[in-house]
Amino acid sequence: MTMALVQNNTLDLIGNTPLVLLKGPSEAAGCEIWGKCEFANPGASVKDRAALWIIRDAEARGELKPGGTVVEGTAGNTGIGIALVANARGYKTVIVMPDNQSKEKMDTLRALGAELVLVPPTKFADPAHFVHTSRRLAEETEGAVWANQFDNVANRKAHIESTAPEIWQQLEGRIDGFTCAAGTGGTIAGVGLGLKAFDENVRIALTDPHGAALYSYYATGELKSEGTSVAEGIGQGRITANLEGAPIDTQFRISDEEGLEWVARLLREEGLCLGLSSGINVAGAVELGKQLVAEGRQDVRVATILCDTGFRYLSTLYNPEWLRAKSLPVFPWLA
Ligand code: PMP
Numbered sequence: 001m002t003m004a005l006v007q008n009n010t011l012d013l014i015g016n017t018p019l020v021l022l023k024g025p026s027e028a029a030g031c032e033i034w035g036k037c038e039f040a041n042p043g044a045s046v047k048d049r050a051a052l053w054i055i056r057d058a059e060a061r062g063e064l065k066p067g068g069t070v071v072e073g074t075a076g077n078t079g080i081g082i083a084l085v086a087n088a089r090g091y092k093t094v095i096v097m098p099d100n101q102s103k104e105k106m107d108t109l110r111a112l113g114a115e116l117v118l119v120p121p122t123k124f125a126d127p128a129h130f131v132h133t134s135r136r137l138a139e140e141t142e143g144a145v146w147a148n149q150f151d152n153v154a155n156r157k158a159h160i161e162s163t164a165p166e167i168w169q170q171l172e173g174r175i176d177g178f179t180c181a182a183g184t185g186g187t188i189a190g191v192g193l194g195l196k197a198f199d200e201n202v203r204i205a206l207t208d209p210h211g212a213a214l215y216s217y218y219a220t221g222e223l224k225s226e227g228t229s230v231a232e233g234i235g236q237g238r239i240t241a242n243l244e245g246a247p248i249d250t251q252f253r254i255s256d257e258e259g260l261e262w263v264a265r266l267l268r269e270e271g272l273c274l275g276l277s278s279g280i281n282v283a284g285a286v287e288l289g290k291q292l293v294a295e296g297r298q299d300v301r302v303a304t305i306l307c308d309t310g311f312r313y314l315s316t317l318y319n320p321e322w323l324r325a326k327s328l329p330v331f332p333w334l335a
Contacts, residue, residue: 011088014041014048015162019170019303024265025282029289031176031300035282036167038307039274043080045308046163047233050149050186051081053158055089058145065143069094072147073134075101076233077308082147083112094141096134098122104315149184151241156190163187164194167303173198176292177302179205179252179284181234181277182214185243187305192247203292206251207284207304209259209277213237218251229256230316230326231276233307250291256328258283263310263317264331273310276317281305 007013017040025033038046058064070086072079075097086093093114097106098121109116117137119130126132131150138146149155167175178195182188192204208215210227212235217223229235236243259279266272266282285304292300316322320330 010042011052011085014052014085016166017041019167020306022266022270022282024269025262025286025289029286029300029302030293031289031302033282033285033289034167034171034301034303035272035278035306036163036303038305039278039309041081043077043084044312045077045081045233046187046305047077047149047308048081048084049158049162050155050184051078051085051147053154053161054147054149054152055082055085055091057152057154057157058147059089064091064145066090067143068092069138069141069144070147071096071134071138071141071144072149073097073129073131074149075105075130077312078147078149079105079109079114080112083109083114087113094134094137094144096130096137098130102315104312108312149186153241155184155186156193156242159187159190160194160197163305164191164198167191168195168198171301171303174299174301175199175202175303176297176300177203177205177285177288178304179207179288179302180281180305180307181207181209181231181254181284182212182236182243183233183277185214185236185240185246187307188248189242189244189246191305193245196247203249203288204247205284205288206246206248207281207287208251208253209235209280210253210255211235214243215251215253218248226253227255230328231256231259231280232313233275234277234280250288252284252287254280254283254287256280260317260329260331262286267310267331268333272306274306275308275310275313278306278308281307
């Protein structure tokens with residue numbers, strides 16, 4: 001696979017990420033497991049794509065004009081992606097986040113030039129919730145748009161138009177299955193729809209962390225959660241607009257311990273430093289691979305998403321004290 005390594009515009013650095021064959025997961029599944037390296041985006045996560053598509057969509061609809069402001073309620077990767085894209089396009093960024101988030105995230109967003117509005121954490125039904133606060137702020141601010149990543153389908157369009165065709169081309173049109181977890185659902189729905197448009201036989205599996213309601217929804221039709229997870233950026237309790245009509249064929253539920261095991265192995269054995277959602281995705285991809293192999297399919301190929309860099313979690317996943325406080329296993333080399 002060759003790729004364009006020269007770009008005339010920094011925003012063209014978003015997407016066109018490498019796809020890598022993962023050795024340990026492939027051995028465990030008995031087939032090829034491929035990881036899409038979304039940590040290679042400028043903001044080091046898969047959310048740069050959503051940020052770019054959301055901002056371009058707002059421009060195309062005439063809502064976002066030169067000097068305007070992009071407002072979003074998020075504590076994580078979406079905020080980072082929006083801040084970078086907004087800088088490149090000449091917009092201001094306002095991020096509303098709960099004040100219990102890690103200092104690292106606040107520092108990162110401030111470092112990128114975003115204005116941070118901190119609100120006390122509260123339940124979604126409360127009008128003071130950070131998502132509702134961000135919407136109101138956008139309404140009240142002259143020249144501002146609300147990114148609304150959960151229900152703005154420009155998010156999943158990014159994956160229909162970029163991630164899915166890239167995976168299809170990188171695997172030369174031969175792929176049996178795709179899986180990843182859902183936060184907004186933009187990635188799983190968009191890649192699922194995009195791959196099915198090339199080949200409707202590609203099996204699309206949702207990989208759900210504990211504490212989320214989608215595994216149960218796709219298995220039984222009922223939104224019901226079980227357990228908890230410390231994974232950031234994933235775990236959804238409702239059918240967002242981005243998830244509506246997602247072509248989910250099957251589903252897996254993966255624990256933090258299983259995800260952490262793959263985070264540890266990929267780091268120690270393959271030299272990839274990733275966040276926990278990537279580990280959970282890889283565990284799901286191994287399950288999907290095994291399922292396809294057990295059905296007698298030959299030369300099975302499964303792809304998943306390596307969502308973000310582990311460098312974003314030095315004070316959590318890679319911090320023994322934090323892990324012990326959460327009763328999670330500490331990586332042996334840190335113990
Ligand atoms: N992993 C991480 C680390 C994320 O920040 C996100 C974004 N919320 C996801 C996975 C899930 O992506 P999506 O919102 O497209 O479902």
